[in-house]
Amino acid sequence: MAANFVFTEILFINIFICVLPIYFADKPESVLSNGNSFEEVEMAAKQLFSQDFEVFGKVQGVFFRKHTEKQAKQFGLRGWCMNTSQGTVRGQMEGELNKINEMKYWLQTKGSPNSRIDKAVFSEMKEIPDYTFKAFTIKR
Incomplete structure (x- = not known):
């Protein structure tokens, strides 16, 4: 049987x-x-897109940028992030649509272990012909 x-x-x-x-x-x-x-x-999977973001909450002094860089690299995204004088983290990401959407979800809901995300704001997504950045980095 x-x-x-x-x-x-x-x-x-x-x-x-x-x-x-x-x-x-x-x-x-x-x-x-x-x-x-x-x-x-x-x-469509090979098309590249770019989107700016800004994350509000307790996102400075909690390794938010370091975790953002690590997560973006895991998704194969390129771009940058930085602290602002207003206490937020701003950045730009480039990559495939599904990976950008996964990163958006991460920025809205996860962040670094000690962060508190109050909200994340995203610009309108733009299609781009090619990458602008070589990697995802932290701007200081």
Whole structure:
């Protein structure tokens, strides 16, 4: 009985991995459920965007910039962040849309362990043709 189940499971996996990609590969009309083609989704993932941010709350003296730099690098983002004289942290990030959105969520809800985020404000997102920065850095 167990051997039958394993055989069925392996057969299903082989069909899913081997046959379905071949079936859909030659169909130019292959679209995702949202109506976009696979090529359109792949192109959108490679588009670059830029967005400014400012975070309010207890974000100075709590290693907020260091954690922001680390998180941005983990997401593959480029840009900068810095303390302001008003007690906030400002910055700019560049990268793929989904990674910028993940970083926005992090800036709004997580921050450094000892920080307190009251609010995060973001500029309008702009599409950019190429990166402006080589990495994500802390400005002093």
